[in-house]
Amino acid sequence: MSDAARGESGQPGPTDRQPGVREREATLARLQGGLIVSCQAPEGDPLHGPHFMAEMARAAWLGGAAGIRANSGPDIRAIRQAVPLPVLGIVKRHYPGSPVYITPTLGEAEEAVRAGADVLALDGTARPRPDGVGLERLVEAIRARWAIPLMADVGSVEEGLAAARLGFDLVATTLVGYTDDHPPLGYEPDFDVVARMIDEVTGRLGVPVVVEGHIWEPEQAARCLELGAFAVVVGSAITRPHLITRRFVQAIDVARARVARERVR
Ligand SMILES: CC(=O)N[C@H](C=O)[C@@H](O)[C@H](O)[C@H](O)COP(=O)(O)O
Numbered sequence: 001m002s003d004a005a006r007g008e009s010g011q012p013g014p015t016d017r018q019p020g021v022r023e024r025e026a027t028l029a030r031l032q033g034g035l036i037v038s039c040q041a042p043e044g045d046p047l048h049g050p051h052f053m054a055e056m057a058r059a060a061w062l063g064g065a066a067g068i069r070a071n072s073g074p075d076i077r078a079i080r081q082a083v084p085l086p087v088l089g090i091v092k093r094h095y096p097g098s099p100v101y102i103t104p105t106l107g108e109a110e111e112a113v114r115a116g117a118d119v120l121a122l123d124g125t126a127r128p129r130p131d132g133v134g135l136e137r138l139v140e141a142i143r144a145r146w147a148i149p150l151m152a153d154v155g156s157v158e159e160g161l162a163a164a165r166l167g168f169d170l171v172a173t174t175l176v177g178y179t180d181d182h183p184p185l186g187y188e189p190d191f192d193v194v195a196r197m198i199d200e201v202t203g204r205l206g207v208p209v210v211v212e213g214h215i216w217e218p219e220q221a222a223r224c225l226e227l228g229a230f231a232v233v234v235g236s237a238i239t240r241p242h243l244i245t246r247r248f249v250q251a252i253d254v255a256r257a258r259v260a261r262e263r264v265r
Helices: 021-031 050-062 073-082 106-115 135-145 157-165 191-204 218-226 241-264
Strands: 035-039 067-071 087-090 119-123 150-153 170-172 209-212 231-234
Touching (some): 035 050, 035 209, 050 067, 073 087, 087 106, 157 191, 218 231
Parallel strands (some): 087 119
């Protein structure tokens, strides 16, 4: 959301100037067919904090990223100042007893919008939210306040269809492998789910699908786009050095064990 859209007080609300249809369409057009780099480092991570995330976003921008996904008001604000790219904003917050943590309530939505998110992403599953407000009502409340494109992070094709019917501008596969609907995934997205999501959500309902999560190779990202994805989001494989290191170490450990076995024979 542009500074003008946040109004003179800096406090967005129903009366603030909002991005027009053209501005929203322009934001989505900039993301279409591109790589969105998720720059996130949770507390405890060596790169945690807005300074590191802004620099990470700058590196992604230099590499040709079309957009950035970022978590928390401070990170979104810093990244927005650092790079001229659309920011998909989320605020992750864990509430006791609630499985929903990606922009779970209106409060987190407000934090992301105030920080300058150009697209707001939120958990688009039907799972219970910490404040008991259902997804449909939350979407209504957000829409009543801000004219910002909304992206639903879902864990199944059914949830993708439901989110598309609720009027989300984008549906993302972010939570596939993280809910009860699907076993955990490794270093590859579930391409069956990706293909079905695109067929159903984009093919039948005309809502663009973003493939996010478990993309570790450039070829996987390219395959998603060939299948008809609107854009792809890559996080860990680009912005989480300790996970990238671990992958190399695991491969080396496997090779070392194999060599040792062959020597014994
Ligand atoms: C499930 C969940 O909370 N996903 C989060 C969403 O914001 C991030 O932790 C992921 O890093 C992001 O989705 C990108 O995925 P990957 O890091 O696999 O490229």
